[in-house]
Amino acid sequence: YMNKVWETGQLPQAWKNASIILIPKPGKPPKLENLRPISLTSCVGKLMERVIQTRLTKYMEQENLWPHEMVGFRPGLSTQDVMLRLRYDIITHESSDTKTILGLDLTKAFDNVKHKAVLEGLQEVGVxxxxxxxxxxxxxNREVTMSFQSAKSHTITLGSKGTPQGSVLSPFLFNxxxxxxxxxxxxxxxLKFSMYADDINLWINKGSDAEIESKxxxxxxxxxxxxxKRGLSCSPQKSELFICNPKYKKNKADIKINVENYPVPQVEEIRILGMILQARGQNTNTIKKLENYAAQVTGIFRRVALRGHGLKERSLLKMTQAYIISRICYATPFLNLKKTEREKIDVIIRKCVKxxxxxxxxxxxxxxxxxxxHNTWQELTEAVRISQLERLSQTETGRAILDWVGLQSDRGPQTKTSIPPNIREHILVPPLPRNMHPDYNKERREHRAKAIAKRMKRTxxxxxxxxxxxxxxxxxAVSAVVNGEGAPKIAASTRTRDISTAEEVAIALACTGTQAKTIISDSKTAVWNFAKGRISEEAKKILLTNPITRTISIIWIPAHESVPGNEAAHLLARDLYHRAAVEQPECKGIKDCAITYNEITESYKLDRKVYPPPDRSLTNNEARIWRRLQADNYICPVWVFLTQTGEEEDSKCKNCGQKGTLDHIIWQCADSPGAGINIDSREAWEVWLRSGDPTVQRHATSLAAEAVKSACNLT
Structure with missing residues (x-):
């Protein structure tokens, strides 16, 4: 049926009907301006829209029909790419000239764009x-019905403007x-500018004030x-003019812009796609908003994580990542934060984690x-920036953005091309495993390598x-292929400095030069690129040399885990390289380098990790005690004195009258529970705290609870 609709170009009316439900904004009276419309359309119609949208998006990207300044609703691009440009052009740009941003607001753009403009645009790109x-x-002939609480309108036929709300195709059609x-x-x-759907920002960072105003x-x-011409209008009242004066200028530049004969208001603070810029270069408002938001989220923690029941540590940390860390990582990496501001963000992170x-x-x-x-702000920023640069290097528009900000150089593959559909349908790539760090997940890597080697022996x-x-x-570069016994099969040399390109060439050689149904590579990047269907031009050329009719599985295996076949391929590639060049190969360790956000942040956390998390079998109360013991601030007489009573007598151990520190009541005191089980030093107690065994963890928490009961004066 869907194919018939596609061939005839005539949609059933049910696919063009929508039910709009008006939902009042929280805390505001139910007036028209305070109602938020939610549009419900046909699910089958949305499925067909997704098919069309996927095909159109692929066509536009392959033919490079989008201007590089348009980044909204495009694969591989993000609002953060606009922030990256603003960081280098405005925020950190050293110039004696005035830097100015003009943010233009298109009034109800999605609701007013003419259908004629959309159709003319489709004709221009040749869809x-x-x-x-x-x-x-x-x-x-689209129709809607509107409802608010129990009231419901009659059927309304829409006119010849506006993209349907809630439609999958609407953002693409507006673009x-x-x-x-x-x-x-x-x-x-x-003039420099960016367009993210209806959000248009223009900026200039050089020239005299008169030139800037004129442009x-x-x-x-x-x-x-x-x-x-497309049925849209700019709102001068909602548009903003932001002027950032050089530090040596005492008087602000006198720049005035008119939109539709009305002056655009000049602002001391502008919000661009969620990033706040202040005229004096400070970031106080950004920090304040983060502090207020973090306080609200930690308030939620109190309600959903009660001592006896509720969410456990693992779930609460996920909430912290979703609500706090993600918000911090969105815009702050692109701001020019001072040392004190960075420290304030670190304090916010630590408070939420605690x-x-x-x-x-x-x-x-x-x-x-x-x-x-947790990670520090500096570590999070590094992860965001590196992963962004790697992502941008994969697309034409991304590489153009890197060129604009001066970061292109030799980062990543310069060109990626799609694997032809008739070849890609024969290639299967299982999901890549997580937590495979070469230093901190050695057991997992060894287990995976042994499992794959064992399975391949039966093939x-x-x-x-x-x-x-x-x-x-x-x-x-040299790419090499061996069979299951490690015997050389095929090899090739390539002119490239990118190791992932050479690894892709090796996989392509195995696809076309052997009859292998399973290809095993130790390059995560190369395997991932084949999974995405975007590989180097060199690898694609090899894939096109011979037709592929069999189904091929491409599997990633950890490098240097003594798998015979993998070691044979490694030695062959090195030997062939030495025959072709005098220099030593430089790819040692490159296959396991961290380039994704998760890999980078996890690497930093694992570098300093000493104490294991509470086992899942522990109750919420036991898990809390376990963490407080690791933090060395569990309840003890000294803690009671400092935080509760302030009475000197309460700081002493009830059993012996000495100063009641946590170490004292657990193992130093002759009557402490630890003294009876051979815990005679801080080192011995640390061994307990560093254990991942749930039995040991449970024993430690019960021992601490017993020590508190016997040594503390608790009311």
Whole structure:
């Protein structure tokens, strides 16, 4: 049926009907301006929209039909890419000239864009007759019913403007209508801009104030003119003009911009895609918002993590990541934070983590770090930036952005191309395992390597291929393939400095030069690229040399785990490299380098991890006691004196009258529970605290509870 709809270009009316439910905004009276519409459309119709949208997106990206300044709703791009540009062009740009940002607001853009503009845009990019007819009928004769509480309207037929709310295709269609604007804005020298759907930001960081005003005014006029032809209008009241003066200038630049004959208000603070910029270069408002938000989230922790029941540590840490860390990582890595501001963010992170673990806010930072649970702001920023640069290096627009900010160099593969569909349908890539760090997950790596080697022994020799590659600093690389017994099968040399490209070539050689049904590589990057269907041009050329008709599985195996086939491929690649060049290959350890956000953050946490987490079998109360023992701030007479009573007498051990520290009541005192089980030193107690055995953990918590009961004066 869906194919019939596709061929005829005539949609059933049910796919074009929508039920709009008006939901009042929290804490506001139910007036029209306070109602939020939620549109419910046909699920089958949405499925068909997803098919069309996927095909159109792929076509637009492959043909490079999108301007590089448009980053909204595109694969491999993000709002953070706009922030990266602003960081280098405005925030950290050293210039004696005024830096100015003009943020333009298109009034209800998705609701007012003309259907004619969308259809003309589709014709310009050449989407094809069937796609054009489908979208034309998709936008025609749409009907909605509106309901609020028990009231329901009659059926309303929509006009010839606006993209359907809740539609999968709507963002793409709006982008199509706005696609021609960047070409007009590029005609203005020194103007830089970004477009994320209806969010248009223009900025200039050099020139005299008069030149900046003239160029921004010309750009604003072009936006207004272009938008008007498509049924859109700019709101001067909601648009913003942000001026960042050089430090040596005492008086602010007198720059004025008009939109539709009305002045754009000048602001001391501008919010661009969630990132807040302040005119004086401070970040106080960003920090304040994070502090307030963190306080609200920790309040939630109190309600969902009661001592006896509720969410456990693992779930609370996930909430911390989802609600706090993700918000911190969104915009702050692109701001120019001062040392005190960075320290404040670290304090926010530690407070939230302590609350999730049930620890007092006075817990030692050193002890908290030894638990290996959280990252500092500096580590999070590094992870965000590295993963962003790796992501941007995978697409044409991403590489253009890196060029604009001066970060392109030799990072990542310069070009990636899609594996042809007739080849990709024969390639299967199982999901890559997590937690495979070469230093901290050695047992998991060994177990996986042994399991794969054992399975391959039961497979015919010629149906298995192990691949590897070697490369050096001068742009020479060798790719090698061996069979299941380690016998050489095929090899090739490549002109590249990118080890992942050489590894992809090795996999491609195994696909076309052998009859192997299982190809095993120790390069995560190469295997992942085949899974995504985007590989280097060199590897693609090899795939096209011979037709592939068999199903091929590409499996990742940990490197240097003494798997015979993998070691044979490694030695062959090195030997062939030495025959071709005098220099030593430089790919040692490159296959296990951390380039994703999770890999980088986990690596830092594992580097300092000393204390294991509470076992899942422990109750919430036992887990809380376990963490407080590790933090060395569990209840003891000294703790009672300092935080509860303030009475000197309460700081002494009830059993012997000496100062009642935590160590004293657990193992130093002659009457302590630890004295009876041979805990005679801090080192012996530390062995307990570093144990991952649930029996030991449970014993330690019960011992501590017994010590508190016998040595403390608790009311």
């Amino acid at each position: 094809g007759t069937r796609t054009y007819n489908y979208i034309k009928d998709f936008l025609t 199509i209508a706005m696609r021609g604007l960047p070409a007009q804005l590029k005609q203005i020298p020194d 921004l005014q010309a750009a604003a006029n072009k936006v207004v003119e272009y938008a008007a 609350r999730a673990l049930g620890l007092p806010v006075s817990t030692s930072t050193e002890k908290l770090e030894k638990m290996g649970i 015919a020799v010629d149906e298995v291929a192990y691949v590897d590659a070697s490369c050096g600093r001068h742009g020479a």
